[in-house]
Amino acid sequence: MSAVQADARADGREAGAPARPxxxxxxxxxxxxxxxxxxxxxxxxxxxxxxxxxxxxxxxxxxxxxxxxxxxxxxxxxxxxxxxxxxxxxxxxxxxxxxxxxxxxxxxxxxxxxxxxxxxxxxxxxxxxxxxxxxxxxxxxxxxxxxxxxxxxxxxxxxxxxxxxxxxxxGHLPRRSTAPVCAECKRRGYVCVVVARGEPCLGPVTNTGCGAICPGMGRGCYGCFGPSQPPNVAALVRRFEELGDAPERARDRFRLITSSAPAFRDGLAASAGEPGRTEVTP
Amino acid sequence: MTHTVARTPNRVVEIPSIARVEGEGALHLKLSGSRILDLRLEIYEPPRFFESFLVGRRYDEVPDIVPRICGICPVAYQMSAVHGIERLFETDVPAGTRELRRLLYCGEWIESHMLHVHLLAAPDYLGCESAITMAATEREALERGLAIKRLGNDLMAAIGGREIHPVSPRVGGFSKAPATRELRSFLPRLEEALSRTEEVAAWVAGFDPPAFARPAELVGLWHPDEYPMNEGAVRSTQGREFPAERFEDVVEELHVPHSNALHARFRDGGTFGGGSYVVGPLARVNLNADTLTPVARALATRLGLTVPQADPFWSTAARVVETALAVEEAIRLIRDYEQPAPPAADVRPRAGRATWVTEAPRGILYHRYDLDDEGIVREARIVPPTSQNLRHMEDDLRAFLPSALDRDDDELGRLAEMIVRTYDPCISCATHFLTLEVQRT
Incomplete structure (x- = not known):
């Protein structure tokens, strides 16, 4: 896909004129x-x-x-x-x-x-x-x-x-990162809210791009940038349960801003019925 | 447009998509001679059913969910929610929380009011189609307004982590409170912005809005000691007063076929019939003139805004006055700031009904949550300011337009849109509003 530059022909503007997109x-x-x-x-x-x-x-x-x-x-x-x-x-x-x-x-x-x-x-x-x-x-x-x-x-x-x-x-396509929020926290030197405070955080499975705002403000990420690739939802559900979440509560954390993103929806479906006993693939 | 229409006995005027408002609405107008046969503000902004999917969610998720109703006033949604839930839980928030929340709200008022005055309203009064075309002739005024707006945004980001959908407000306080020196660094910019609000007032004083006087019941919070944002009793200019917990006894919501936004009205029909009432900055100035801060008061005088004043075209001036007030309050709050420590109190859920009203930039915002003993939402009800104003907007148009029927359809539509815009309607909120369609048959 080429860049977004004015297509003079498309709207009948004169070729050669300094058309603006x-x-x-x-x-x-x-x-x-x-x-x-x-x-x-x-x-x-x-x-x-x-x-x-x-x-x-x-x-x-x-x-x-x-x-x-x-x-x-x-x-x-x-x-x-x-x-x-x-x-x-x-x-x-x-x-x-x-x-x-x-x-x-x-x-x-x-x-x-x-x-x-x-x-x-x-x-x-x-x-x-x-x-x-x-x-x-x-x-x-x-x-x-x-x-x-x-x-x-x-x-x-x-x-x-x-x-x-x-x-x-x-004239070129922007680069898009699919790294998780965790990578951003490390770059910024933020203390991990899961490790240090035992607080559930969707950072490991959420796209970066926000600047790790939530961990920076002393709370867990709630996933508003959607799933990163490839997110291991099942492992994180299990971790949230270990941190004290009831099974439905752990799953509700993925069912919020981007609940219908396939990676979250299907990841939850895959871990359904076996809370805490989900197969973790590397 | 200067041409006049043929005076056929009947005509239909339509504004299929009202511009420079937040969200989507249309106006349908059917006229016969000088009689309005039909007038409808059609709200086709899609419904998003927040009150439905809040059910089953835990209290601590509510401050992350409800701001998504509106990107322009997310703090209002967070504030009505956390205050109501904390009152039910009898939570003692840490010292300094009340002030920090007021400061966050100041940021939202500054941001929202400057956006409306400069980008949405001003083009109406300066004969421009939009702020984008206005930039050619009013660049300096526009840059000044946007700089003040940026300051409001930056304050919100400093406290909330970001200005759209802040992340730090929570039941019990904040997830993190900004350091004193971080907030102090705003003082020079706030002082400068305060002096520039006087230039904004001088600019707005040069606008020449139409005059439109008709009796109206204006409703807002009132507080004895401060200009109300997060706290106060609901009062009206006609002597009505009630607390948030009685809101649904006093106000009912109607579902009309042409609107995805419910219409709120007084159950007793209101003072002037039909049950309609007005909320927003003009209502607040009317009810709280005694607690205006010094520069805000001086700007009201400069602008010629005296109370009582029910003419909706004075709302732009009221927004300028409130911007100065929010800047003055921000300066005071930052000078006296003591960082809450810890940033949030522990919270113990309990079953019951949480209700609260705060002053969103566009007017009072009512929330009610029925929670069970684990703090799970069993029922929710949210009445945003624009739902409360919709009925009054339609009544205003019915009262105003007969005096303008000699105008052509374009001009008639422009005047109708101007009236609607004075309310700064947020249709995204109300559907949880406008395109003109005029039929002259």
Whole structure:
């Protein structure tokens, strides 16, 4: 996949003109936190606005221009019938599609409903479930369309997002680490919360990229950057039980921000029924 | 747009996607001559069912779950939750915790208010389509506002580990409290920001908002000794007063077909009928003018904001006043800061009902958790500020738009969006809001 540079032919601009890439920011089911990272970039946002044409960004501007777009940034999961169509339209209009954040990558915290009876879920919140137009599941963008780049996090890390945009504008794909948070703690010299305090921490199985914020703030990681590769979920469940977690409690730690990420979901399924006696493979 | 529409007897105006608000909503307007046949704020922001999946989770997971309702005001969600649960558990938090939580909230008010004033509201008053196009003519003002906003974000990150979805707040206190010298390093920037809020006020005083006076019941926390953030009784400008634990006796939530956000209203119909009421910065200024800090008070005078004032277009001025207040409070809190040690108290769960109300940047946020004796959530109820304002927004539009029906559809839509934006609606919160569709038939 080549870089995100303006395709003069795609939108009929004159060849040879100093075309700027057309960028669109979309939000599906989510909290706005990931696109807020762009607004929070402040000075860098003004700089970015000078380097590209942000032609669609509903939270920031009134006018939206139709595609095609050189780059689409998508926050949020697919959780309504309308979004099933919307994501296909976004994909068709975009040369390069970046999915950002835990919702877009794994269905997000709202994917907790995937594992339970949907009708009960709706009725707990809404007095008249018939008014509610939503799907029974919350699913990642990549379940529905091809995604060119995924940036994890809840929220996505601002530095990673801006770094990825800068790389793409410069004509190359950004590097993405799949090392666990543990590696980041070691680099920063943080005291291990599991070893030193006996506190459960998802750091061994969670993607780095946040800067090991939670151990830095004196608590265990809760997995908001999703699974690292390859995560040994079963071994960690067993460790949490040794640290005093009841079996369901140990598993609930994986069922939070990125509960539907396959590595967490399938890892839990593999360790189910045999708490504390799971085969550990090196 | 300057063209006028043909005065056909009936027309339909639609704003399919309201811009510069947090989340997704649409406005449908059906007119017959000068009569509004139908007006609906359709909230199509997808529901995410937080109150459902909180059930079965343990109390200590709640401060990690509820901020995900809203990336703009995560601290508000954490604060309503931890205070309510601590009251139920009768937890004595370490000395200094109360002040550190207020400081964290100051950061969120600064960040959220400066975002709204500069990036969402200002383009309306300066005839720009967005802050991005506004940057060409108002670069200095924009950079000033964003610098103050950055300070709010940085304060949140220093205390919470990051500004969006902070990680340190917990039931019992914080997982880690910042060192005194780390917070002290903010003082020079805060002093500078305080002087720059006066420039922001001078800039905002130059805006020329429409006037829109209609009687309204404004609701917020009130506290005898301080401008309320985390603590206080719920009061209204019409003399109503009740504690958080009576919230659901006083307020009911309605499910209307066109909205994934529930509409809150007073069960007794409210003072002016229909049960609608307003929460947010203007309500707070009205109820707590006595505890405004000195610079905030001076800026209110500079801006011409006097109470009582129920005109929603004064909300922008109220946000500037509250930004100065949050900066002044942050300076005071940091000067007097004593690092809580240990950072958190031990917590003993007990069964019962936890309720609390705090002041999110957009207004009061009610939480209720029914917990069992292990601290597992058995039922949860969250009423965000935007749900409380939705009904009032619709009433405002019904009252305001008849005076503007001689405008063309674009202009009518623009005015409608402006009214909606004065509430700084957070649709992500409310669905746990706007696109204009005007039908003139």
């Amino acid at each position: 057309r960028v669109a920011v979309f939000k599906l089911s989510s909290c706005d936190g990931c696109q807020l990272q762009l607004l929070d970039a402040e000075e860098a946002l003004l700089e970015l606005a000078g380097a590209v044409d942000i032609v669609l960004f509903r939270e920031a501007r009134g006018r939206s221009e139709p595609g095609p777009y050189d780059l689409a940034i998508v926050e949020g999961s697919i959780s309504t019938p309308r979004q099933l169509e919307e994501i296909k339209e976004i994909r068709a209009s975009a040369r390069f599609l970046i999915a950002v954040g835990a919702c877009a990558l794994s269905g997000g915290i709202q994917a907790l409903r995937n594992a339970v009876e949907y009708g009960d879920t709706v009725a707990r919140v809404y007095p008249t479930p018939a008014y509610v137009r939503a799907l029974a599941t919350s699913t990642p963008v990549s379940d529905h369309v091809r995604v060119d780049l995924e940036l994890p996090g809840c929220p996505v890390d601002r530095g990673q997002l801006l770094g990825a945009l800068a790389a793409l504008l410069g």
